Amino acid sequence: MPAEYFNDDQFFRQIVDASPAAMILVDQNGSICFSNLAADTLFGYSEGELLGEQIEILVPQDAHLRHQQERAEFFRHPQARAMGSGRFLHARRQDGSRFPAEIGLSPIKQNDQWFVLSLVIDLTLLKQAEDRISFLARELEQANEQLAQLALTDSLTRLNNRRAFDEQLDIQVRLMKRMGRPISLLVIDLDGFKRYNDRYGHLTGDQVLKSMASLLSNSVRNSDIIARYGGEEFVVILPDTAGPAAMQLAERLRLAVRAHPWEADELTISLGAATLTFPTLSSDAEQDDGSRLFSEADQALYYSKSSGRDRATHFSEINKAYPNS
Numbered sequence: 001m002p003a004e005y006f007n008d009d010q011f012f013r014q015i016v017d018a019s020p021a022a023m024i025l026v027d028q029n030g031s032i033c034f035s036n037l038a039a040d041t042l043f044g045y046s047e048g049e050l051l052g053e054q055i056e057i058l059v060p061q062d063a064h065l066r067h068q069q070e071r072a073e074f075f076r077h078p079q080a081r082a083m084g085s086g087r088f089l090h091a092r093r094q095d096g097s098r099f100p101a102e103i104g105l106s107p108i109k110q111n112d113q114w115f116v117l118s119l120v121i122d123l124t125l126l127k128q129a130e131d132r133i134s135f136l137a138r139e140l141e142q143a144n145e146q147l148a149q150l151a152l153t154d155s156l157t158r159l160n161n162r163r164a165f166d167e168q169l170d171i172q173v174r175l176m177k178r179m180g181r182p183i184s185l186l187v188i189d190l191d192g193f194k195r196y197n198d199r200y201g202h203l204t205g206d207q208v209l210k211s212m213a214s215l216l217s218n219s220v221r222n223s224d225i226i227a228r229y230g231g232e233e234f235v236v237i238l239p240d241t242a243g244p245a246a247m248q249l250a251e252r253l254r255l256a257v258r259a260h261p262w263e264a265d266e267l268t269i270s271l272g273a274a275t276l277t278f279p280t281l282s283s284d285a286e287q288d289d290g291s292r293l294f295s296e297a298d299q300a301l302y303y304s305k306s307s308g309r310d311r312a313t314h315f316s317e318i319n320k321a322y323p324n325s
Helices: 003-007 009-018 037-043 061-076 124-151 162-179 193-200 202-217 243-259 289-306 315-321
Strands: 022-027 032-035 088-092 098-110 113-122 183-190 225-230 233-239 269-276 312-314
Touching: 022 037, 037 113, 061 088, 061 113, 098 124, 162 183, 162 225, 162 233, 162 269, 162 289, 183 193, 183 202, 183 243, 183 289, 193 202, 202 225, 202 233, 202 243, 233 243, 243 269, 243 312, 269 289, 269 315, 289 312, 289 315, 312 315
Parallel strands: 269 312
Antiparallel strands: 022 032, 022 113, 088 098, 098 113, 183 233, 183 269, 225 233
């Protein structure tokens, strides 16, 4: 290409205006010396309208002071800042609307005077995409949390299910053992529930189970953990609870169920309780502490059922009743 083309101001203007990037030239006083077509269009100005204006006209009002300070600092130490390494900020259009932008800076020295050529890229679509991705990521995280919760929740009673109980029993036993505090467990069974269910129907039976869940939830501490173990059987983990306190709760629950105004017929429950105290536990290579606690509470429940139902038994009472067993 002949060299004379490069001395043609109109030719260079065409090249600059053909650039898709907004280009603005600013002097040390912050006055706009030049803007290309992309810059005029991006900021909503007609050709030549920006010339002579302070660069802060393109900056939101609340950022004017900071921008002036940063501009002064830049001209004290002019240094190129390429796209991709520049500041991400908000710019201001003529109509007052704001948009996210990336700014690249190139210092230019002409006749002992410094200028800065600013390249501005509108990041609106990129930010919208990022916001959308962030929103979808939060939605996915919430959905995963809900799925995890559903996996640990009994669909009928909204209590913990057996899987959640197994996890929590292990956690609570380990915690109480580390703290040297007792832990008790109640295993609860609705007496004659199968006959009740067959007589009055599954819908009535389901309502009984929901009512049982409500009775239990309203009778225990916030630190206690209730679960539907399966069928008509419920369990209550009682951290930091010794045997006598566990039996007091068991008796309150038993009386509450007897006094409840059941829809179809009276109902009772049988309960088994067991307690582990630390560090006086004997070692058992065959069972871990949680399994032992559940096994003892389950044996106590069986004792209550076989002794006439509608009663609560602590595992320690079985040893007293059958000292040689």
